[in-house]
Amino acid sequence: EAQVTxxxxxxxxxxxxxxxxxxxxxxNHEYMSWYRQDPGLGLRQIYYSMNVExxxxxxxxxxxxxxxxxxxxxxxxxxxxxxNQTSLYFCASSRNPLSIGYTFGSGTRLTVV
Amino acid sequence: xxxxxxxPSMDCAEGRAANLPCNHSTISGNEYVYWYRQIHSQGPQYxxxxxxxxxxxxxxxxxxxxxxxxxxxxxxxxxxxDTAVYYCIVSRMDSSYKLIFGSGTRLLVRP
Numbered sequence: 317e318a319q320v321t322x323x324x325x326x327x328x329x330x331x332x333x334x335x336x337x338x339x340x341x342x343x344n345h346e347y348m349s350w351y352r353q354d355p356g357l358g359l360r361q362i363y364y365s366m367n368v369e370x371x372x373x374x375x376x377x378x379x380x381x382x383x384x385x386x387x388x389x390x391x392x393x394x395x396x397x398x399x400n401q402t403s404l405y406f407c408a409s410s411r412n413p414l415s416i417g418y419t420f421g422s423g424t425r426l427t428v429v
Numbered sequence: 430x431x432x433x434x435x436x437p438s439m440d441c442a443e444g445r446a447a448n449l450p451c452n453h454s455t456i457s458g459n460e461y462v463y464w465y466r467q468i469h470s471q472g473p474q475y476x477x478x479x480x481x482x483x484x485x486x487x488x489x490x491x492x493x494x495x496x497x498x499x500x501x502x503x504x505x506x507x508x509x510x511d512t513a514v515y516y517c518i519v520s521r522m523d524s525s526y527k528l529i530f531g532s533g534t535r536l537l538v539r540p
Contacts, residue, residue: 320472347526359473359530366524374527406472413526417463420472 318343322407322421329397329428337392337424339407347410348390349374349418350382352403359406365390397428433517433531440537447504449534451517454498460521462493463528464502466513473516473530476502507538 320341329335341348349364351374361374365384379401381393390409394401404425408418434452441447453462463478477484477491479500484491490503504511516533 349526351528358532359528361525361527364525364527372525374525404470408472410526414461414522417465417475417478418473418528420474422472423470425470 318419320407320409320419320421322405322424324424325422326425327427329426331398331428332396335394335397335426337394337405337407337426339390339392339421340388341390341407341409341419342388343409343411343419344387345409345411345419346387347413348384349408350380350390350392351406351408352376353406353423354403362392362405397426399428402426402428433519435515435517435531435534437532438535438537440539441507442539443509444506447507447511447536447538449502449504449515449517449536450499451501452499453517453519456497456519457521460519462491462497462500463518463520464489464491464515465518465528465530466511466515467533468510468513476515507536509538509540512536512538 323338346367350362351359353359360376363382365371371382406423407421410418461480464476465473467473477489479491493500514533514535516530518528
């Protein structure tokens with residue numbers, strides 16, 4: 317089944333403890349992106365990647381890192397999480413966002429205490 | 430990207446057509462209209478998109494007015510599983526291919 321898989325689905329962590337949220341897609345998509353969703357603010361793009369080794373900042377990149385060493389994986393790294401990064405995170409991928417649309421993962425609900 | 434305006438909520442009866450309006454009066458010529466939906470807190474799901482012409486797929490139809498200032502998403506036979514928040518997004522899809530999600534329309538399908 318074609319899908320975007322995020323792990324973990326839920327995570328509670330403490331301030332400052334580095335964590336990684338994994339994202340993997342099995343559709344050979346070039347384009348991948350991370351969004352966060354917060355009440356009243358909608359979904360906002362954090363980082364995106366046009367292809368392997370090509371990444372760029374979205375609208376809210378502060379406090380996050382990403383890497384794209386292989387086409388299928390696009391992990392989101394929080395080097396020193398803070399409570400304001402408590403949010404619902406979604407990874408998305410597409411072969412051609414202009415003409416096809418995105419496939420989103422099921423989400424990762426992160427709580428930083 | 431152009432701003433969109435959607436009603437905050439709507440409802441329709443199961444089996445009837447759901448018509449969800451979207452106003453995008455400042456849309457420019459190279460901007461597409463995209464529709465996504467989000468069921469509860471699941472990942473958004475792509476529904477359909479268009480530039481000028483009306484579009485139809487297995488999920489829905491998209492009607493774009495001739496002046497492109499508004500559009501309507503039509504779910505021809507709504508089911509309870511169509512209860513969701515529906516987002517109308519206008520984007521020229523520049524190099525970031527970013528989607529800007531507004532607050533959407535919460536559609537409730539009644540039994």
